[in-house]
Amino acid sequence: MAEKNEGYIGTVISTQQSPNPSSVDFVLTAGIVRRSQFVEIEHPEGVMLALVTNVFKTNKYFERADSVKEFEARGKAIFEQFPTSEWEYTVANTKPLGIFSSGKVKRPDVPPSPGSRVKIASPELVKRFYCFDEQGLHLGAIEAHGLDVKLNMTKLLKKHLAILSISGAGKSYCASVIIEELLDRKKEQGRIACIVFDPHGEYVNFAEPAKPGYVDYSDKTFLVKGSNIRIGVPNLSARMLAGIIPGLSAVQLRDLKRILEKMKQNMKAGEGPFDLAELSKAISDDDEMNQNTKSSLLAWISELESMHLFSKFDSPSMRDLAVPGRLTVIDLSDIIDVKKKQIIVSHFSQELFSERRKQNIAPFLLIIEESHQFCPEKVSEEEAISRSIIRTIAREGRKFDASLCLISQRPVQLDTTTLSQCNSKIILRLMNPYDLKHIAESTEAIDQKSLELITSLQIGEALIIGEAVGYPLFFSVRKRKSMPSSHEITLEEAALQFEQKKTKRDEETEALL
Ligand SMILES: Nc1ncnc2c1ncn2[C@@H]1O[C@H](COP(=O)(O)OP(=O)(O)O)[C@@H](O)[C@H]1O
Ligand SMILES: [Mg+2]
Structure with a gap:
């Protein structure tokens, strides 16, 4: 006994x-x-x-x-x-x-x-x-053993991370937990910068003063409103410009390149930066170009101008975006045009990666929400402007400590090449057999039994695979410390808020009369 x-x-x-x-x-x-x-x-x-x-x-x-x-x-x-x-x-x-x-x-x-x-x-x-690391990122717990899951930052992020699940299973919540862990790191532990492309404004709460009971991250967060973003024309190459509005012929592209290069040289010589209006003028004044090319290029530039996205400088500047131990939220929720969102993601990813290669900015984690929109599978180049740079970072980022975190509810629509470069994957509840198959195909380590269990996960329960753990591990994502996004209020709360606002407005109107 x-x-x-x-x-x-x-x-x-x-x-x-x-x-x-x-x-x-x-x-x-x-x-x-x-x-x-x-x-x-x-x-x-x-x-x-x-x-x-x-x-x-x-x-x-x-x-x-x-x-x-x-x-x-x-x-x-x-x-x-x-x-x-x-x-x-x-x-x-x-x-x-x-x-x-x-x-x-x-x-x-x-x-x-x-x-x-x-x-x-x-x-x-x-x-x-599982080689848990006391200094690592505290993502959650193995509840049956009362054990905290703390993962080494390098192993989790360096070779990129994907967070995948059906909508509402806890992807953004899990990403918020990762962000908190990155923001909570002390300088001597090594802090990276964190930038999130946020199509639904789910992360803007990081920038707001926290209500009682929540940890305040507002002093570590820089919020950029999509409508305030400007891309500096001198920072664009002809190829990038052509990628934005495709359909330029080789001749048109060659002429555009020549003019851009001339303007960039003039800028270096002291003429200062230029915008699209000045680019148009330079095209009109050019006497080497034939009339047809000229009018196509001018029409094409006026289309770019109508986007209200281009200017003389990048705003904000890359150096403000990537600061160690800080979060930048690029809130794209006020932009409806998918193409415009793709241009922003493409340009900022491009510039961040290039500045990082030159060691001008800190090592960073670039979180891309709804990444199937920005890095889609089986879609023409024109409709996937940001795909090629995301692919490049997926392939080469690890050499320069430029890491990606791709979030998607439709893994099957996410570019396979990019997904297979994500060494770590956090998978929450997923139901669609095609999505499961796509993940299995892009992941060596996953076994049939783990795949079957994915469909029975509850909200906040996750499977993590990849170098961070070695062997697939099921765990519960921890409670967040930051204030939840206002998107997370219940339907009842939203209805109440609406009626309260209306009552207030009616009272004010009555008082006026
Ligand atoms: N780990 C968790 N602990 C507690 N609640 C969670 C957790 N993960 C998700 N939730 C709840 O589920 C909701 C949906 O999560 P969210 O991250 O927005 O889903 P997704 O991004 O996958 O669509 C959240 O608003 C939150 O209330
Ligand atoms: Mg989400």
Whole structure:
């Protein structure tokens, strides 16, 4: 009896297939065990850590339908006639993850013997297996073990992160938790800059003074309103300009390039920066260009002017966007035109990456919400202006500490090339089989069992895969400290707010009369 008190909950059984190095079953002898819990199993070479992948119950009395019906036909339940509860067994299937032996973890290549005893794993063992980092980003917990999930920043972000799920499962919430962790870092821990392209204005609350009960991040947040953004014409190359409004012929592009280069040289020589109006004038005044090219280029520039997006300088400047330990929210919610949003994402990503390559700005994490809009799969170049730079950062960013965090509710519409460059993936609830298939295809580490579990995740429950954890890990995203976005109010609250405002307006009108 004394041994039971040492915490053993089960004993490894022998079946036709197990135990083997990749599958071990045990019968529960005390307490309970749940799916997704970790257990430790006695092993000749040390201690084996295993993940409970399934739990099922058996009872010989209920194995045969005909005898169950026969016995119950007498008008009494079987348990009243037989000691059925004594014959109920709980069997757990586990997947061995590693063997801990003299301070090292090795791959499970030898199974434990039948009869080996099983305990609920100590948090210490799980922490060591997943290489949790006390200095890392605290994203949540493995609740069954009361263990905080703290992941090394480099391993999580350096080779890019994707956060994927159906709408409403907690992607933006999880991204907000990551942002908080980045903003909370101390200088000596290494702080990176964080920039988020926010098409729905879900992150603007970081810039507002926090209500009681929430941590205030407003002094660390720089909010940029989409309608105030301007792109400096001298910072655009002819190729980039052509990408914005496609359809330029090779001749038109060559002429445009020549003029732009001339203007840039003049600028360096002291003439100062120029805008689209000055570019138009230079085209009109040019005497090398034929009349047709001239009028096409002028028409094309007037189309650009109508976007109200271009000016002499970039505003804000890149150096203000990427500051260590700070967040920049680029709120695109007041822009309806998809193309205009893509141009902004494209230009700022381009400039940030180029400034980072020159080491002019801090290492950064660029968070792109709704990234399937900005980096879509199977869409022509013209409709995916920002895709090529996002692809470039995905491919080359790690060399320059320019990291991406792509967020999407439609992984299947997200560019496969880019998605497969995201080494870490946080996957919350996903239902669409095509999305699941797309993820499986772009991710080596994911197994069928984990994929199946994704469809049954609750809000805030996540699967993380990639270098940050080594082996797929299910965990709960922690509660946020920052104020939730005003998008998150309930329908009841929104209705109340509307009526309160209306009453106030009516009262004011009445007072005036
Ligand atoms: N980890 C979590 N803990 C508590 N509530 C959460 C968590 N994740 C999400 N939620 C709730 O779910 C809602 C939707 O989350 P959100 O991040 O906006 O979803 P998504 O971005 O995937 O559409 C949030 O408003 C919040 O109330
Ligand atoms: Mg969201």
